[in-house]
Structure formats: C-alpha cells, structure tokens
Amino acid sequence: MGKTIAEKILSNHSGRDAKAGDIVIADLDFMIGQDGTSGVAIDSFRKMGAKKVADPSKIAIIIDHSSPSPNEGVSAIHKKIREFASEQGLTLYDIGCGVCHQLTPEQGHVVPGDLVIGADSHTCTYGALNVFSTGIGSTDLAAGMISGKLWFKVPETMKVVYKGKLPKGTSSKDLILALIGKIGADGATYLALELYGAAIDELSVDARFTLSNMAIECGAKAGLMAADDKVMAWVKQHSQKKPDPQAADKDAVYKQTIELDAAKLEPQIAKPHTVDNVCPISKVLGTPIQQGYIGTCTNGRLEDFQIAAKILKRKKVKDGTRLIIAPASKDILMAMIADGTYESLLESGAVAVTPGCGPCVGTHNGVPSDGENVISTANRNFKGRMGNPNAFIYLASPATVAASMIEGKIADPRNYL
Amino acid sequence: MNLNGKARRLPQNDDINTDYIISGRYKFKIQDPVELAKHVMEDVDPAFYGRLQEGDFLVAGRNFGCGSSREQAPMAIKYAGISAVLAKSFARIFYRNCFNLGLPAIEVDTDKFAEGDELEVDLDNGLIRDKTKNIELKIAPLPPTMQTLLGDGGLVEHFKKHGGFAL
Ligand code: SF4
Numbered sequence: 054m055g056k057t058i059a060e061k062i063l064s065n066h067s068g069r070d071a072k073a074g075d076i077v078i079a080d081l082d083f084m085i086g087q088d089g090t091s092g093v094a095i096d097s098f099r100k101m102g103a104k105k106v107a108d109p110s111k112i113a114i115i116i117d118h119s120s121p122s123p124n125e126g127v128s129a130i131h132k133k134i135r136e137f138a139s140e141q142g143l144t145l146y147d148i149g150c151g152v153c154h155q156l157t158p159e160q161g162h163v164v165p166g167d168l169v170i171g172a173d174s175h176t177c178t179y180g181a182l183n184v185f186s187t188g189i190g191s192t193d194l195a196a197g198m199i200s201g202k203l204w205f206k207v208p209e210t211m212k213v214v215y216k217g218k219l220p221k222g223t224s225s226k227d228l229i230l231a232l233i234g235k236i237g238a239d240g241a242t243y244l245a246l247e248l249y250g251a252a253i254d255e256l257s258v259d260a261r262f263t264l265s266n267m268a269i270e271c272g273a274k275a276g277l278m279a280a281d282d283k284v285m286a287w288v289k290q291h292s293q294k295k296p297d298p299q300a301a302d303k304d305a306v307y308k309q310t311i312e313l314d315a316a317k318l319e320p321q322i323a324k325p326h327t328v329d330n331v332c333p334i335s336k337v338l339g340t341p342i343q344q345g346y347i348g349t350c351t352n353g354r355l356e357d358f359q360i361a362a363k364i365l366k367r368k369k370v371k372d373g374t375r376l377i378i379a380p381a382s383k384d385i386l387m388a389m390i391a392d393g394t395y396e397s398l399l400e401s402g403a404v405a406v407t408p409g410c411g412p413c414v415g416t417h418n419g420v421p422s423d424g425e426n427v428i429s430t431a432n433r434n435f436k437g438r439m440g441n442p443n444a445f446i447y448l449a450s451p452a453t454v455a456a457s458m459i460e461g462k463i464a465d466p467r468n469y470l
Numbered sequence: 471m472n473l474n475g476k477a478r479r480l481p482q483n484d485d486i487n488t489d490y491i492i493s494g495r496y497k498f499k500i501q502d503p504v505e506l507a508k509h510v511m512e513d514v515d516p517a518f519y520g521r522l523q524e525g526d527f528l529v530a531g532r533n534f535g536c537g538s539s540r541e542q543a544p545m546a547i548k549y550a551g552i553s554a555v556l557a558k559s560f561a562r563i564f565y566r567n568c569f570n571l572g573l574p575a576i577e578v579d580t581d582k583f584a585e586g587d588e589l590e591v592d593l594d595n596g597l598i599r600d601k602t603k604n605i606e607l608k609i610a611p612l613p614p615t616m617q618t619l620l621g622d623g624g625l626v627e628h629f630k631k632h633g634g635f636a637l
Contacts, residue, residue, distance in 0.1 A: 436489070
C-alpha cells in the first residue's frame with residue numbers, strides 16, 4: 054500500500070515502515086522555541102537533569118512574541134533565554150529579527166523532507182516547503198533538545214484539492230479561511246493535511262506559507278504540500294542544506310478527500326470569536342473598524358505589504374482609525390524599504406512596529422479598547438487574543454484589511470483593483 | 471488510579487482555547503505556576519478559580535484546548551488543583567502537553583455531568599461514576615504511551631527515570 058507524505062517523512066526519520074496510527078520515535082532535523090514557550094522549556098530541561106543539548110546546530114530560539122520587552126517579567130524570561138542560548142551555543146534570534154515562522158525557513162534552517170518541531174502551534178507553516186513540522190509543548194521541546202528525538206503518532210491524512218484559479222482580489226488567505234469555515238475548528242484534529250490543486254500551483258511560495266500556517270486552526274498536525282519547482286528554487290536560494298523531497302504515492306490511503314472550487318471564491322472573513330466563524334465578505338460589508346493590523350507569521354511577508362501598499366496608494370487610512378504594520382522579519386523590512394513599499398504605507402498613514410509578532414497575541418503593543426473592532430491579517434481571533442477580551446477581531450487577507458482601512462469599515466478589496 | 475472531586479463546568483462548552491485557559495497577558499509575565507493558576511479561565515469565567523477545590527475535575531465539550539501550544543495552559547489547570555480534564559474531544563497539542571505534565575485528559579461523553587456533581591474517575595477499570603446522579607460511564611483505555619507517561623508522573627520524571635524516551 055502506498056504512503057502519504059507524513060508516513061514517508063516519519064518512516065525516514067524513525068527507520069521503520071511507519072503507517073498511520075503507529076507510534077514512532079523519530080530523529081529531528083530542527084527545533085525551535087519562542088519567548089513565550091522557551092522559558093518553560095529551559096525549566097524542564099534543567100529539571101530533567103540535562104547539562105547539554107544533543108546538537109546545538111539543530112536548535113534556534115526566537116524572541117518575537119513580546120519584543121522588545123514591555124515589562125520586567127518578560128525581561129526576566131528574555132534574559133533566561135539569552136543566557137541559555139549562549140551557554141548551549143544555540144542560534145538565538147533576538148528582538149527585531151522577526152517572527153519564528155518567517156525566520157526558520159527564510160534563514161535556511163529547514164528544507165523539503167525534514168522533520169521539525171517547534172514550541173509554537175504555528176510550526177506547521179513549513180509544510181509549504183514539504184517539511185513535516187508540527188507544534189508541541191515546552192517539555193516536548195526540552196526532551197527534543199536533550200535527545201535529538203521525539204515520539205510521534207503517525208497521523209492519518211486529509212487530502213484537500215483546490216480546483217480552478219483564484220479570482221482577482223482573493224489570495225491564499227481566502228483559500229484557507231474557506232477551508233476552515235467548511236470543516237470547522239476541529240475538522241482535521243489529529244490529521245495531517247495534504248494541499249493540492251491548480252490554485253496552489255499558481256501561488257508563490259510566500260503565499261503558500263499562509264495556507265500551511267493556518268492548518269492548526271482546523272486542528273491539523275501538519276499542512277503539507279508537494280515540493281514543486283517553485284519550492285525547490287526557493288529553498289536553493291535560502292538554504293545550503295540538502296533537500297530530500299517526499300511525494301505521496303498514487304495509492305496512498307487518505308482518511309478523507311475534500312474539493313474546493315477556488316474560482317468561485319469571494320474574499321473571506323472570520324468573524325469574532327472563532328477562526329471557523331467564516332463568511333464571504335458580502336455578509337459583513339460596512340462593519341465599522343477602529344484598528345487594522347497587517348503582519349504576523351500568516352501574512353507579514355513582502356508581497357502582503359506590496360498588495361496593501363498598492364491598494365492604499367495615494368489614499369489615506371480613514372481618520373479616527375489606525376493601521377499597524379509589522380514586517381515578519383528584518384529582511385522583509387529591508388526589502389520593503391528598498392522597493393518603496395514601506396514609505397508608501399507610512400505615507401498612507403500606517404504605523405510600523407518592530408519586526409516580530411506585533412499586536413497579534415496581545416502581550417505588548419497595539420491592544421484595542423473595549424468594544425472596538427479590529428481587522429487583522431493574523432490567524433486567530435479568539436476573545437482576548439489581542440490583549441482585551443472586550444474587543445472584536447475580524448480576520449482577513451492583506452488586501453481586505455487595506456481596503457477596509459480606507460473606508461473605516463469592512464470593505465471589498467475588489468473595488469480597489 | 472482513582473480520583474475524586476466535583477465537576478466544574480464553564481459557561482462555554484465547546485472549543486475552549488488555550489487563550490481562554492490562560493491569557494497571553496499572563497503567560498508572558500508570570501513564571502510561577504501557582505500565581506499563573508489564579509488566572510485560569512479568567513476571560514471566560516472570572517469566578518472560576520474562586521470556585522475550585524483541590525481535586526475537582528474540569529468538564530467540557532468538544533475540541534478542548536485548541537489554539538496555541540502553550541504548556542502554561544495545562545500547567546495553570548494543574549496548579550489550580552484540578553485532578554483531570556474530562557472532555558468530549560481534545561486538541562492534539564494540548565492533549566500531549568497534559569500527559570507530559572502528568573495531568574490526565576480523558577475523552578468521554580460529558581453531557582450528563584452537571585456543575586457540582588460528585589465524580590469518581592477510576593482509570594484502572596476505565597470508569598467514571600457520577601455519584602450525584604448515580605450513573606456510571608465507561609471510558610476507553612488510555613493509549614499505552616499516555617499510560618506510561620502518566621505512570622511516571624509526566625515527561626520530566628520519565629526522562630529522569632530512563633535518561634531518554636522509553637515508550
Ligand atoms: S505572529 Fe502571532 S500567530 Fe504567529 S507566532 Fe507570533 S503570536 Fe503566534
């Protein structure tokens with residue numbers, strides 16, 4: 054019987070003929086932690102009695118969630134992380150380098166066929182590069198750092214096929230929101246996704262990250278894609294590591310196959326307070342907005358800001374509202390400066406914050422007030438997510454956020470193309 | 471393993487996410503799990519922590535623990551004195567994190583358990599008794615990996631004992 058991508062990568066890393074349902078102990082190619090999870094991982098590492106990590110070249114810690122530090126509690130955690138990284142000789146990305154899920158692929162740490170864990174739920178992002186990467190907790194990260202291994206239950210796979218081409222004004226964000234709306238927040242729990250179709254083939258690698266990034270929002274363990282020519286070229290540009298791409302066999306067994314028609318897609322919105330509360334934009338047009346946010350590991354990449362800048366060009370963010378932008382990495386920030394995107398967005402009235410998670414998780418800047426509506430390119434709209442349980446978060450594509458900021462209410466980006 | 475305590479329910483049943491369990495506001499600031507636990511479920515039910523007694527069970531519906539990978543979520547539950555989480559289904563990372571901390575997460579149809587019901591969880595015989603209602607529900611045996619982790623008292627203790635994975 055044929056194998057899925059997940060079964061192949063987990064077989065290759067465990068030295069076993071692994072099938073869905075098996076428990077394997079597998080060798081890890083890379084692992085990451087961030088500033089919200091690494092403090093606990095370091096505590097667990099010490100409690101386990103460990104002195105040295107198995108291989109410092111396979112570990113990176115990224116200070117991105119609450120960075121720069123807003124208070125002394127966070128500063129203490131950052132200090133602990135810096136000291137641990139230097140003691141163990143790990144890679145540390147300090148404040149302002151960017152978001153973990155941008156840096157890990159961008160800085161060449163992961164390549165097709167790899168097995169990767171991260172103490173952050175959106176570690177599934179690298180599935181776009183044909184990497185089996187998944188989020189785990191801090192103590193699992195500690196175990197991984199000590200042994201270079203982790204146990205996995207080999208997941209069954211759900212195959213998702215996006216037929217047709219994306220219409221103008223829609224993007225990969227709309228593709229993934231539509232899927233999550235359809236199958237629900239637990240529609241793929243314990244499963245790996247394999248994402249295919251003409252709509253995906255056409256996407257840039259950067260746009261594909263948006264899809265894999267949100268696999269966790271329907272409960273999936275991984276959001277895997279094939280390593281096509283675009284992926285191989287992207288990886289060659291970013292990494293020295295040797296890729297080992299894995300394709301699913303023709304007779305691989307899937308738990309379920311879902312087809313979605315991309316050609317019929319409208320821009321999508323996830324309404325408060327769950328990511329699967331998705332509707333086409335026509336249902337919420339005109340909803341007043343007080344704050345916009347473009348950034349995060351979902352949509353903080355160069356082309357996201359280019360799209361927003363194009364829509365906002367020679368226009369202004371509506372009076373009485375505010376648009377915050379946070380490039381997902383310093384390299385993206387530099388590229389935005391080089392091609393004029395940064396200046397253009399600032400001219401339109403955007404406010405830029407440090408490359409990193411920005412207002413996404415409500416731990417430092419950009420906390421909305423009671424009763425305010427926020428439209429954001431992030432991946433979560435849970436109550437309290439941005440630091441205030443009395444605010445309302447709408448999730449959308451960068452194009453939709455940009456259009457909405459011109460009008461000060463939810464607006465259709467197709468009117469601005 | 472036999473656990474006894476009261477059922478504690480939340481105003482929301484399904485999709486309790488890790489941001490609700492412990493808000494990002496606190497997980498980044500507070501390193502002491504006992505302090506963290508005081509804010510457990512605060513955004514969904516501000517009175518929740520005050521209601522708890524040592525050994526109580528957190529009882530919920532589908533997809534409990536969805537969202538982020540923060541281990542501070544099961545940690546806050548555990549240090550609030552809760553002895554097990556009972557839910558119809560769990561999100562994957564949260565489920566794993568529970569056992570890594572030695573906190574049982576048990577899949578069971580929770581509809582019949584009301585706030586304040588006296589429950590007894592008998593893990594060895596795979597039973598949950600609602601002593602208030604005088605009913606008994608069967609639960610599926612825990613996966614062997616989870617039994618081992620729980621038996622050792624979590625992943626830290628497992629590593630201390632075996633010097634690595636012995637699953
Ligand atoms: S940008 Fe948001 S979702 Fe992404 S890693 Fe940071 S906090 Fe998590």
